[in-house]
Amino acid sequence: MARLPRLTLPGYPHHIIQRGNNRQAIFSTAADYQTLLDLLAENASKFDVAVHAYVLMSNHFHLLATPHTLEGLPQMMQAVGRRYVRYFNDSQHRSGTLWEGRYKSTLIQTERYLLACMVYIDLNPVRAGLVAQARDYPWSSHGHYTGLQTDKLITPHPLIWELGNTPFAREAAYAELVQNGLTSVQQSALTDATLRGWALGDPDFVADLQKRTQRRVSQISAGRPVSVQKIVQNEPLAHVK
Template sequence: MTRARYQQVSLDDTPYYHCICRCVRRAFLCGRDHYSGQDYEHRRQWVVDRLASLVDIFAIDLCAYAVMSNHYHVVLKVDRVRADNWTQREVAEHWMMLFTGPLLVQRWLRDETADAETLKAMDIVEEWRTRLYDLGWFMRCLNEHLARRANEEDGCKGRFWEGRYKSQALLDEKALLSCMAYVDLNPVRANMASTPEESDYTSVQQRSRVVQKASSETKTPTLLPLVDAEHIESDDEATISRMRLMDYLELVDATGRALRSDKRGAIEGGAAGILDRLGVDQTTWLKHMRPRKQRAPLAMGPLAKVKAFAEATGRRWIAGQNAACALV
């Protein structure tokens, strides 16, 4: 039986989630459809533009993304503390960037309500606060917007997405970095790009341009940063992990080389040091990063954390637990 989305998210266990959404009947979200001859390449920018808007509105940060031909990947961090620290006026202003909001709240913002009306308006705003750090509402605002634009362009009605988005909890730093590298390497695996930095509409290309100090001609979303050399030992929650940006880019590149036998072969020696520092065996890492046909596990991380997440989401067991714990 399909579980409610809120039963697949436990913010007490982890704020990090990998979400995937695929078009219905594997129809084309972006790129060129070789059967119909239609070119949907411009739709990739729709996804990136919408992500850029939503991360500025929600208390949810973007760690990684990749826009493919018939699906997309995002790795998100839910920041409940940030939402809780917003004033009620800030919450209302954020929410009303997306929706008009009832007249009562509009009047409250203009200080035109009586005491009873003010209390009711504040109740509505508090409900908005919970939505602004809700993974389901973030994905809803992304998918509904894209579906409306695509259906309008195609002159049709009906479902555009295959179903509910799939989410995967990332329970520790190794699982997070593993998933981010997997997402960033999607175009390389699909032979859409020869190197990560040439992979258009991905977070790895966006991060690479930061290193190159190259500006983008198109709008890009704000990414949750990796640490710099000064803060490598800090526990700053405004960064993804203790890994530096250059180390991460090297890790993605070396992993991509090992995965593609038709390219440049073995892992570079420099990447081995990075994996050793994270306490990850090279053979296990490459086996874990190899594409799989079976369903991705619902959560990734150490066995103890996977069990705790299962209990928090009302499960006795999480399928694919052996694969999820491969990096331990």
């Protein structure tokens, strides 16, 4: 059976995962991490994609991004992927593929899942046992939102402004969200929806989304949530309305 095209629509936040082939390392040095960030910043600007959050792990990376055109996200990912592979192969004196096929992505409902997805992304290094706390990991956007650094790649989503009236209030509120973490159900929902390519949101969101594209957005008929949505629709991120 032919695989479905990626679910990509402008104006919606997308959670994206790109893995190394056979889970092999895609970074060898600090310069490698920085090179990928620079490529993302350059091409996000070029293709009009707002990157809200990211984490670079040793053998994969996550993005949370909103494209402003229909082709912006795939064009950005293609450009970054090709240029980074050339760079990495040259620097490591290797050849051949680096990525595990196509990147995985899906749309998420902003009000219910955007902040949860940011927390999910920030906590990847903690779940992997690389650091004790998200702020200790250098290759994520966590520091940008907690006042530790300014990241040229990041375009904050407007929802961030609802966390507080001042930069300090927003930074403290976001740090608290990350400290509180997610439930295992939320983690599974965010992972499964992205890997399977089904939209993540409540039934009304999924039904409305289906009206905007001919591509199926859920495993079952439009207007009804997929299984992970049924599980998590009553579990919004703690402390976020």
